Amino acid sequence: MTKTSGPMLTVFIPFYNEELDLPKTLETLANQKDQKGNSVDKKHYQILLVDNNSTDNTRTEIEKFKEKYPELKVCVIEEKIKSHIAARQSGSLYFLDRANGIRTKYLGSGDADVDFHSNWVDSVIRNFESTEADLLSYAGTYPLWFYIKSPELVKRYIEEIGTIFFDRSTIEYFNLQGKSYQFTEQVFIDFVRPPTDSCFAIRSDIFEITGGFKQEFADRDKKQEVYGEGWRMLFELEMEGLVASYITEAPYNSDPRRLLQEPERFLGFKSYRAGPMSDQRRQKGDEYSYLNNLMKSFDLTPVKRYITEYYFLLKCITRPYLVYKNRRYFGDFYEQLHRDILGWRTKNIFPTSKAVYDFASELNDKYFELLLESIPFQKVK
Numbered sequence: 116m117t118k119t120s121g122p123m124l125t126v127f128i129p130f131y132n133e134e135l136d137l138p139k140t141l142e143t144l145a146n147q148k149d150q151k152g153n154s155v156d157k158k159h160y161q162i163l164l165v166d167n168n169s170t171d172n173t174r175t176e177i178e179k180f181k182e183k184y185p186e187l188k189v190c191v192i193e194e195k196i197k198s199h200i201a202a203r204q205s206g207s208l209y210f211l212d213r214a215n216g217i218r219t220k221y222l223g224s225g226d227a228d229v230d231f232h233s234n235w236v237d238s239v240i241r242n243f244e245s246t247e248a249d250l251l252s253y254a255g256t257y258p259l260w261f262y263i264k265s266p267e268l269v270k271r272y273i274e275e276i277g278t279i280f281f282d283r284s285t286i287e288y289f290n291l292q293g294k295s296y297q298f299t300e301q302v303f304i305d306f307v308r309p310p311t312d313s314c315f316a317i318r319s320d321i322f323e324i325t326g327g328f329k330q331e332f333a334d335r336d337k338k339q340e341v342y343g344e345g346w347r348m349l350f351e352l353e354m355e356g357l358v359a360s361y362i363t364e365a366p367y368n369s370d371p372r373r374l375l376q377e378p379e380r381f382l383g384f385k386s387y388r389a390g391p392m393s394d395q396r397r398q399k400g401d402e403y404s405y406l407n408n409l410m411k412s413f414d415l416t417p418v419k420r421y422i423t424e425y426y427f428l429l430k431c432i433t434r435p436y437l438v439y440k441n442r443r444y445f446g447d448f449y450e451q452l453h454r455d456i457l458g459w460r461t462k463n464i465f466p467t468s469k470a471v472y473d474f475a476s477e478l479n480d481k482y483f484e485l486l487l488e489s490i491p492f493q494k495v496k
Contacts, residue, residue, distance in 0.1 A: 122188065123240055124160040124316070125210060125219045129194070129202035130227035131167040136370060138176045143231040145184045150237060160236050161188035163210060163217060167202040168195050190217055200328065203312070203344055207327030210319075222322050224345060226313040228370035229255070238365040239316040248360035249321045250352060252310040254303060256282040258368040263288070264403045267410035275415050278495050279303075279422065282366055286495060295492040298422055300363070305441050306430045307361045310345040314367040317348075325351055331468050346429075347468040353433035354465075375402040378409055384417035423486045424479040432456055432471055432478075445482075446489030452482060 126144060130137050144162060147155040166174065174191070181189050194205040203224075209215055210222060221243055225231065232238070235253070242251055262269050262285050269289060272278075277296025278286055286292060302308075328344045349359055374381045427444065431437045435456045442449040459474055466474075 122159055122161045122219050124221045124223055124236060125163050125217060126160060126223040126225055126231075126236075127163045127165075127203075127206050127210060128225045128227055129165040129167055129199055129206060130169065130173060131197075131199070131202075132169050132171045132173060133227040134172045134176050136228040137173055138180060140225070140227055140229055140231070141177075141180045141189075143229075143233070144236070145180070145187055146233060147231075147236040148233045150234065150241075155236050157184065157187040159240065161190065161217070161219065163206055164189065164191045165202045165206040165209075166191060166193045167199060168193070168197050200344060203328040207322070211323055211327055218319060220319055221316055222319050223316040224310075224312055224314070226369075228372065229313050230258070230368040231314065232365035232367055235314070235365045235367065238362060242360070242362055243316070243318060246360065247358060249318055249357040250310060250349065250359040251316045252308045252349075252359055252361045253314045253316075254282075254300065254308060254361075254363070254366040255311055255313050255369045256280055256285065256366060257371045257374070258282075259284045259288055261371045265406055265410075267407040271410050271413075271415060276418060276422075279426075282368070291495050293494060295494045297487075297490050297492050298419075299493050299495055301493045302422070302426050303361050304363065305444075306426060306437055307359055307434075309349055309425065309430065310359070312345045313369060315345050321352065321357060324355075350433050350466075350468055350471050375406060378406050379413075382413060382415065382418055384421045419487065420479060420483055423483055423490075424475050427486065428478045428482070429471070429475040432459070432475060435460065444486070444490050446485060448482065448485055448489075452478070455481075 128137075128140065141162070144160075145157070147160075149155055164177065177189065177191060181187075192206065192209055194202040196202075210217055212218075221239060223236075223239055232253075238253075239251060242248065257280070259282070262281070272280065273289070273291070273296075277298035278291055279296075279298040279300060279302060281289075281291070325348055328348070331347065352359065431452070435453060438445060438449050438453040438456065445452055455478065463470055463474075
């Protein structure tokens with residue numbers, strides 16, 4: 116890691132009523148290591164938090180964290196409009212305003228319920244310093260303990276999906292190395308995994324070019340927000356020819372609460388499209404028993420559609436050359452797919468994010484069955 120007198124990275128996290136989860140997320144950031152296992156100097160990075168009108172004790176927990184780690188700079192601002200996109204927008208504008216003195220060379224985006232990998236800060240700074248990448252995308256998975264408690268889900272994923280949603284510890288625990296599946300991490304490597312808001316990093320000068328996080332609406336009345344801020348930012352960057360890289364090291368762990376609390380909607384590909392979860396954060400009863408019973412008969416076709424639409428086709432819209440580069444995925448229809456994309460791009464020079472999402476859905480409707488027949492099985496490393 117390059118030595119510096121001040122912070123190089125700002126980790127930006129919005130939150131709303133996260134007194135239970137945010138402290139755990141902050142602890143993962145406070146205990147960062149380099150490749151040799153040495154503690155990362157906390158002067159190299161800082162944290163920017165945006166309170167989206169919380170009503171619980173999250174702010175109290177933040178103060179406890181600041182007292183515990185006084186050497187790690189933590190800045191907290193507020194956004195009263197109840198919208199996680201408005202919160203991200205407010206935080207990005209605050210970061211970009213040089214008068215606030217919070218701007219650093221790099222910006223990392225996170226969520227309040229993720230566990231950052233212990234080498235993540237070092238990975239971000241090291242990869243930016245040694246490559247030409249403008250944006251770094253990291254994989255996110257559920258932790259091993261979740262999968263151990265969800266054996267029916269694991270069974271169905273192994274039978275019908277693959278290991279694309281498993282981290283290394285999960286693959287090793289279930290002894291999946293050397294076996295072949297249709298959807299593995301190789302998809303992320305070949306198509307460059309889109310960045311999720313939960314964990315990605317971007318050069319600040321590039322972030323400034325984009326204008327930061329933006330609100331976009333799917334309806335004329337501006338009531339239905341378009342989600343996926345990191346993905347939408349990538350659309351704009353790739354349309355401009357900038358470079359995103361998928362980093363295989365330092366994956367983060369996501370909290371499985373959304374899957375546990377609304378499994379039918381989540382696995383039915385309806386959860387994220389409908390926006391954030393309800394404010395009811397904890398379910399009564401045994402969520403794991405419910406999930407395991409559900410997985411004995413639940414149709415996973417929507418999960419496959421999600422993968423082909425978001426990790427294959429969406430990427431090819433903003434990077435059409437990926438069709439030819441990865442034509443082994445597209446059977447004998449890769450030329451037609453490429454023509455469809457170029458034809459759409461010709462008519463949509465500066466498309467909205469919603470337009471990109473909608474076209475990816477159209478392509479998926481057209482090519483989904485062909486994709487399932489042509490996507491090669493690949494061995495898990």
